Amino acid sequence: MAASNILLLGGLIFMTCSMAFASDPSSTPLQDFCVADLKAPVLANGYICKDPKLVKPEDFYTSGLHIQRNVSDDCGSGSDSISVTEVPGINTLGISMGRVDLDIRGVIPPHYHPRASEIITVIQGTIEAGFVTSNPENRLISKLLKKGDVFVIPQGLVHFQRNIGNGHAVALTAFNSQNRGVVTVGNAVFGTKPTMSSDLLAKAFQVDDNIIHRLQANF
The missing domain is CATH 2.60.120.10 (Jelly Rolls)
Structure with a gap:
């Protein structure tokens, strides 16, 4: 392949890869609706459809x-x-x-x-x-x-x-x-069960251990 053709092909690939593509998430339904059967014993990513x-x-x-x-x-x-x-x-x-x-x-x-x-x-x-x-x-x-x-x-x-x-x-x-x-930041950091290491949190937040203990007591 001639050098000029290689350069042209490379340029086209670069232009194609540089384009931005955007679209809505794919959520095309397979039926009119899927009303949740909240009492169904089967676990799914979502709920099983009611008849x-x-x-x-x-x-x-x-x-x-x-x-x-x-x-x-x-x-x-x-x-x-x-x-x-x-x-x-x-x-x-x-x-x-x-x-x-x-x-x-x-x-x-x-x-x-x-x-x-x-x-x-x-x-x-x-x-x-x-x-x-x-x-x-x-x-x-x-x-x-x-x-x-x-x-x-x-x-x-x-x-x-x-x-x-x-x-x-x-x-x-x-x-x-x-x-x-929903993940509430305060609960996720200071209200864990079991309690997250106060030494870890003291280093992460650059504060004294006692401050961490007081914060954990609030959650």
Whole structure:
């Protein structure tokens, strides 16, 4: 093969490999729906489908999203989710949602969702929402949100919400997973069972062992 042809072929390969391709995750259903059989004894990645002939409108329905959540915990917040266990018709659809209530100065502490991105819509009050980019930058990206504002949090990144207004705050959340998972950073580090080595944590956080023991006692 002539040298010029080799160079041309190499250039085409380089251009092809340099292109960026993007698409939505493949989630083409094989049937109209797969309502979860929550009582099925079989374990699966998700839930076994109920017989379509037994499906009812109630399998796709729930209520109560308008009800204020209890905010009496130590963080002054309350949240819940509407997932496949509340609405069996969500099974295999890759969606879920929830409600967040924040008392004055209440917070949703730093946490992440291993299986979902999140979109937040404020419907009452003033909320700061933010997330932290991955190492090594660890950049904080946050935004002050008021009624009607929307903020997106990418999958797997540590994030938080806090009420910085003068009254009760409420937000609706949506996820691109029927089971998003939640890992709260404080619990995952200081509340392990059995307890993680205080010496390890003291070195990791560059603090005295006594500080670690006090933190672990809170979880």
